Amino acid sequence: MLVLSNDEVARLLSIEECMAALEPMYRDYAKGEALLSPRVDNIAPSSHPGGYYGFKHMGGTWPARRIQALRINSDTVTHPLVAGKPRRVKQPLAPGRDGKGRWVGLVLLFSTQTGALLAMFPDGVMQRMRVGAASGLALKYLAREDAATLALIGTGWQAGAQLMAARAVRRFKEVRVFSPRAESRAAFASQYENITLSDSVETCVKGADVILAATSSMVRVIDPQWLRPGMHIGCIKSQEIDGEVLERCDRVFVHNRQQAKQINNVMPGTPHAAAKAEEHGWWKEPGRSYPDLGELLTGKAPARRDDAEITCFANNVGTGLQFAAAGAAVLEKARELRIGTELPDDWFSEDVHP
Amino acid sequence: MLVLSNDEVARLLSIEECMAALEPMYRDYAKGEALLSPRVDNIAPSSHPGGYYGFKHMGGTWPARRIQALRINSDTVTHPLVAGKPRRVKQPLAPGRDGKGRWVGLVLLFSTQTGALLAMFPDGVMQRMRVGAASGLALKYLAREDAATLALIGTGWQAGAQLMAARAVRRFKEVRVFSPRAESRAAFASQYENITLSDSVETCVKGADVILAATSSMVRVIDPQWLRPGMHIGCIKSQEIDGEVLERCDRVFVHNRQQAKQINNVMPGTPHAAAKAEEHGWWKEPGRSYPDLGELLTGKAPARRDDAEITCFANNVGTGLQFAAAGAAVLEKARELRIGTELPDDWFSEDVHP
Numbered sequence: 001m002l003v004l005s006n007d008e009v010a011r012l013l014s015i016e017e018c019m020a021a022l023e024p025m026y027r028d029y030a031k032g033e034a035l036l037s038p039r040v041d042n043i044a045p046s047s048h049p050g051g052y053y054g055f056k057h058m059g060g061t062w063p064a065r066r067i068q069a070l071r072i073n074s075d076t077v078t079h080p081l082v083a084g085k086p087r088r089v090k091q092p093l094a095p096g097r098d099g100k101g102r103w104v105g106l107v108l109l110f111s112t113q114t115g116a117l118l119a120m121f122p123d124g125v126m127q128r129m130r131v132g133a134a135s136g137l138a139l140k141y142l143a144r145e146d147a148a149t150l151a152l153i154g155t156g157w158q159a160g161a162q163l164m165a166a167r168a169v170r171r172f173k174e175v176r177v178f179s180p181r182a183e184s185r186a187a188f189a190s191q192y193e194n195i196t197l198s199d200s201v202e203t204c205v206k207g208a209d210v211i212l213a214a215t216s217s218m219v220r221v222i223d224p225q226w227l228r229p230g231m232h233i234g235c236i237k238s239q240e241i242d243g244e245v246l247e248r249c250d251r252v253f254v255h256n257r258q259q260a261k262q263i264n265n266v267m268p269g270t271p272h273a274a275a276k277a278e279e280h281g282w283w284k285e286p287g288r289s290y291p292d293l294g295e296l297l298t299g300k301a302p303a304r305r306d307d308a309e310i311t312c313f314a315n316n317v318g319t320g321l322q323f324a325a326a327g328a329a330v331l332e333k334a335r336e337l338r339i340g341t342e343l344p345d346d347w348f349s350e351d352v353h354p
Numbered sequence: 355m356l357v358l359s360n361d362e363v364a365r366l367l368s369i370e371e372c373m374a375a376l377e378p379m380y381r382d383y384a385k386g387e388a389l390l391s392p393r394v395d396n397i398a399p400s401s402h403p404g405g406y407y408g409f410k411h412m413g414g415t416w417p418a419r420r421i422q423a424l425r426i427n428s429d430t431v432t433h434p435l436v437a438g439k440p441r442r443v444k445q446p447l448a449p450g451r452d453g454k455g456r457w458v459g460l461v462l463l464f465s466t467q468t469g470a471l472l473a474m475f476p477d478g479v480m481q482r483m484r485v486g487a488a489s490g491l492a493l494k495y496l497a498r499e500d501a502a503t504l505a506l507i508g509t510g511w512q513a514g515a516q517l518m519a520a521r522a523v524r525r526f527k528e529v530r531v532f533s534p535r536a537e538s539r540a541a542f543a544s545q546y547e548n549i550t551l552s553d554s555v556e557t558c559v560k561g562a563d564v565i566l567a568a569t570s571s572m573v574r575v576i577d578p579q580w581l582r583p584g585m586h587i588g589c590i591k592s593q594e595i596d597g598e599v600l601e602r603c604d605r606v607f608v609h610n611r612q613q614a615k616q617i618n619n620v621m622p623g624t625p626h627a628a629a630k631a632e633e634h635g636w637w638k639e640p641g642r643s644y645p646d647l648g649e650l651l652t653g654k655a656p657a658r659r660d661d662a663e664i665t666c667f668a669n670n671v672g673t674g675l676q677f678a679a680a681g682a683a684v685l686e687k688a689r690e691l692r693i694g695t696e697l698p699d700d701w702f703s704e705d706v707h708p
Contacts, residue, residue: 003701035621037394037411042422044389044415044466053466055415055422057391061398061407061621068396068409068428072462073708074469094470094703102700104469105708108426112398112407115428115458116448122704157706267389267415341701346456347357349448350476352511354427354459 001348003341004121004334012330012339013126015164018133023297025325026137028064030294035061036258036319044267051078051091052270060321061112062328068110069324071123075104079218083180086218088237109327117348119331119340123323126330128161130322134255134293135212135234136165138313141296141303142251143210143232148173151208153201153221155179155188158236159214163192166212178204179215213240224248229308238281238315246282250309252290253301254283255316262317283315290314355702357695358475358688366684366693367480369518372487377651379679380491382418384648389415390612390673398621405432405445406624414675415466416682422464423678425477429458433572437534440572442591463681471702473685473694477677480684482515484676488609488647489566489588490519492667495650495657496605497564497586502527505562507555507575509533509542512590513568517546520566532558533569567594578602583662592635592669600636604663606644607655608637609670616671637669644668 004012013021028034037059046053056073075090092101105123110116150172152159156179163175178198179185185197198204205211205226213221213235222233224244233249235241246252282288291301293313304311334340358366367375382388391413400407410427429444446455459477464470504526506513510533517529532552533539539551552558559565559580567575567589576587578598587603589595600606636642645655647667658665688694 005701006704006706032622035396035398035619037396037409037619038617040391040394040413042389042391042413042415044417046417047467053415053417053422053469055391055413055424055464055466057411057413057424059394059396059409059411061396061409063398063400063407063621068407070409070411070426072424074422074464074471076467076469090707092705092707093468094465095468095699096703096705097698097700100705102703102705103708104464104471104703106471106702110409110428110458111448112409113401113430114447114449115407115430117428117458117460120702122702122706122708124704124706124708127708128706263392265389265391267417268386343697344451345449346451347359347695348460348474348476349450349456349458350360350478351446351450351454351456352360352476352478352482353444353446354457354476354478354481 001117001343001345002119002331002334003343004119006122006125008334008339009121009125009330012333013129013326015129015132015136015161015168017329018129018326019136019165019168021325021329022130022133022322023137025062025321026294026297028062029321030298030300033064034321036321038263040263040265042265043270045269046076048076048091050271051076058318058320060319060324062321062324063112065328066111066113067324067328068112069320069327070108071320071323073105073123087216088218089216107323107327109331116345119327126323126326127318128158130318130326131158131236131316132161132165134316134322135162135313136169137297138234138253138293139166139210139232140169142253142311142313143170144230144307147209147232149208150175151205151211152177152214153179153204153211154214155184156214156216159188160191162212162214166210176204176208215240227310229310232311234313236316238283241314243282246312248310249312251304252312252314253296254290254292254314256319257292355471355697355699356473356685356688357697358473360476360479362688362693363475363479363684366687367483367680369483369486369490369515369522371683372483372680373490373519373522375679375683376484376487376676377491379416379675380648380651382416383675384652384654387418388675390675393616394619395616396619397624399623400430402430402445405430412672412674414673414678416675416678417466419678419682420465420467421678421682422466423674423681424462425672425674425677427459427477441570442572443570461677461681463685470699473681480677480680481672482512484672484680485512485590485670486515486519488670488676489516489667490523491651492588492607492647493520493564493586494523496607496665496667497524498584498661501563501586503562504529505559505565506531506568507558507565508568509538510568510570513542514545516566516568520564530558530562569594574599581664583664586665588667590670592637595668597636600666602664603666605658606666606668607650608644608646608668610673611646
């Protein structure tokens with residue numbers, strides 16, 4: 001059983017490799033040859049002020065690569081106001097060696113052939129790459145070939161992967177970046193080359209061919225007034241857009257229609273507002289049925305038809321299958337390059353019929 | 355993060371300790387103060403002859419003990435005929451150090467306070483104990499106080515825990531044991547004291563006050579003709595009894611009503627019969643609604659009312675909450691006695707917001 005760190009996963013998985021790993025999985029999924037299990041969230045009261053405990057897991061089975069993945073998150077979640085708007089923030093409360101708190105997200109990979117637990121690693125780096133890769137694949141099939149200006153809203157950890165993925169599939173002449181706090185923008189600029197910082201969101205999106213949102217906002221961040229013919233927009237959290245935005249788009253894709261049917265187990269007594277916020281979503285409204293990325297990649301649902309259409313990729317909620325596909329690629333390369341820490345297989349299997 | 359082996363879990367958890375750990379959890383669950391997540395089974399084609407791949411997981415959140423459990427099984431399942439009857443058999447295909455194949459079942463325990471992964475261990479010993487403990491708790495509240503004769507059908511791994519649990523709550527004068535193969539009976543007799551082996555099932559059950567079935571049969575093993583006033587019957591797999599048996603009982607309890615709503619994700623192309631067999635069950639028939647163990651232990655549903663009633667505890671399907679409760683007890687004792695292998699916490703947490 002191979003233990004990998006986030007740093008090792010980062011060395012083993014570029015955004016291009018992640019997109020290459022995911023694309024055939026989406027095709028198999030659309031053909032009924034890969035299986036996901038619903039995302040299940042257990043939400044319970046916590047002693048943390050204003051917070052609740054959230055335990056989330058999602059699985060994916062991909063027989064072609066003989067891989068089963070399970071991704072697990074165990075978090076204390078709070079909904080603080082940042083710059084006047086509510087955000088969803090996971091609190092790092094797990095003990096770390098340096099006294100700093102840490103987050104807990106894990107990916108487990110199993111063999112569908114032997115059943116064995118093959119690998120375990122934190123989910124952070126892969127989570128970010130798979131979100132970026134899904135956006136990138138959507139962008140590749142939806143944005144105009146000659147898209148020249150990218151507006152990126154958000155300067156966090158996820159925003160960087162959105163930028164890398166977008167640049168992997170289109171040659172942007174200009175990339176503009178906005179987030180409410182100047183210090184966040186500056187920090188982002190120190191990590192990525194050839195970007196322009198905008199001090200207002202209006203400056204950022206003006207004349208853009210592609211707008212990507214990568215925020216932790218619980219309310220709309222893309223204004224329907226910004227949409228112009230030929231644009232492509234993308235967002236991660238469903239809350240970043242709303243019905244008004246969707247109605248201005250000609251072609252909308254979600255990441256995965258099945259996964260949108262999330263199972264929320266909320267324990268009575270959990271802070272009401274928090275639990276409610278988890279349940280919110282336009283994708284549950286009647287009539288809001290859109291094809292998903294697998295249908296886009298297999299041509300079951302048509303991509304952009306002309307240069308005037310406005311296209312949208314929304315609700316980029318994760319699936320266990322993404323971790324199966326990216327995980328299989330990482331595991332193969334880790335074994336080849338002998339990266340990671342091997343633990344005895346016998347610790348994670350047994351000689352009694354369970 | 356503490357890694358425990360099955361042997362270590364066995365040292366840390368007697369059947370009495372397991373029952374003591376589970377009882378308050380059932381009460382909390384019945385009061386809405388503990389949460390389970392549905393059992394999810396992903397079922398997909400496998401290259402193993404006549405088999406399919408089954409990935410199962412179930413979670414449980416118990417805030418009173420600040421514990422979250424996830425139990426995972428990753429198996430190749432076959433349905434061979436044994437003594438003319440179909441059985442559900444998990445194939446041990448994971449590589450073992452000694453060249454023998456192994457099974458893959460794991461329990462992960464998390465802190466609901468910090469989110470941290472606290473422990474990981476194979477599920478086999480605890481799985482057996484929690485099945486026994488649930489049967490034992492049902493027996494304690496349902497069987498006649500003066501029950502003197504126990505008939506046990508089955509001589510496998512689970513049957514032993516049923517025997518220990520039954521003996522923990524009633525003083526049986528006679529215990530009779532049956533299984534179709536003489537060598538299995540003899541092997542069982544070498545492990546447990548003061549039991550009588552029966553060479554036919556009719557001899558085994560004749561005049562018994564309690565009948566417990568612990569088999570891997572996919573068809574009925576308890577005959578409705580055997581039931582007499584004052585008896586208590588119990589079984590683990592729902593298939594061991596059927597509607598005819600249930601109709602002869604005055605008082606029926608299932609282990610967990612919510613958990614019976616299992617989510618089966620079956621991939622197209624999986625061997626038909628196998629996948630169908632997983633879906634079968636009288637508990638899904640209309641009108642077959644019975645109270646569960648939590649309702650029994652809290653008095654929400656009445657226990658045995660007189661010495662003439664026939665009582666039944668059926669469909670002892672596991673819940674993640676059992677692993678949370680037994681796991682919290684094992685973990686506490688393991689830390690106290692310094693048992694197990696500690697791995698660096700940093701391997702299973704991260705410094706990036708996932």
